[in-house]
Amino acid sequence: MEFEVLRAQAEPGESWAALADRLAPEHTAGPVLAADLSGDPLRFRVDPQHRFSVRPMTVGDLGDVVRWVNEPHVARWWDENRTSEQVAAYYGPALRGEDPTRLWIWEVNGRSVGFVQDYRIGDHPEYALLCRRPDAVGFDYAIGEPAFAGRGIGTSLLWVFLRDIVWPAYPAVRELFAAPDHRNAGSLRVLAKLGFTQGLWFDEPQPDGRVDTVIGCSLDVAQVMGVNQPTRQ
């Protein structure tokens, strides 16, 4: 079930997410999800067929991760760390708590379908220099199960992830940031539908010596999710 709201219906200081929650039709069966925030009206939806959830990744998920990064629709955009050893070495430090990057598994109706990570870009100085967003929170994502990709659920999964997992965890963050390859039309479109706007194009050197040209996409957190005030200790 979809519904629309006009940007002008937001009260002063009210985020689009709060606006949608306020104006959602009564008795909606499930959380309000972004459908397309790239225009005006803003489009939201409720999806009673699917339960989208996010849980922490564990070492027991690495077999799925290896399989997913080798699926052609992911491998095309995921050029490194494909063997079991590489995946374990790459994600091991974060899984052991030695790296502040947070790793997650996406679930649809209880089934693991993909993975996603979030991190402070400032924790990665080389990348922060490249993308010039040192104060933003970055994230990377993949729907690994082929049967679940290209079916229109990426926007819902990312909305649940960004609103329920990322936004509450970084008080006072103003910008969420992702930088898909400039040819990754599906990923760029999903970000646009979540309310991201495109900014700087930059070249990202890859471990194999190639250079990918990517497009920095930013979400204005206050506008879309709301101001997340730091809690006083």
Ligand SMILES: CC(C)(COP(=O)(O)OP(=O)(O)OC[C@H]1O[C@@H](n2cnc3c(N)ncnc32)[C@H](O)[C@@H]1OP(=O)(O)O)[C@@H](O)C(=O)NCCC(=O)NCCS
């Ligand atoms: C990127 C990803 C999360 C998108 O989620 P998804 O559920 O597969 O995407 P959707 O089916 O909702 O498609 C998203 C939009 O992109 C459009 N799209 C998809 N592929 C496209 C293409 N090749 N060219 C143009 N538009 C395309 C779709 O039409 C849709 O737009 P619409 O709703 O306005 O019609 C998912 O495909 C994925 O994980 N891919 C592999 C890994 C990856 O690319 N990760 C991102 C790295 S930055």
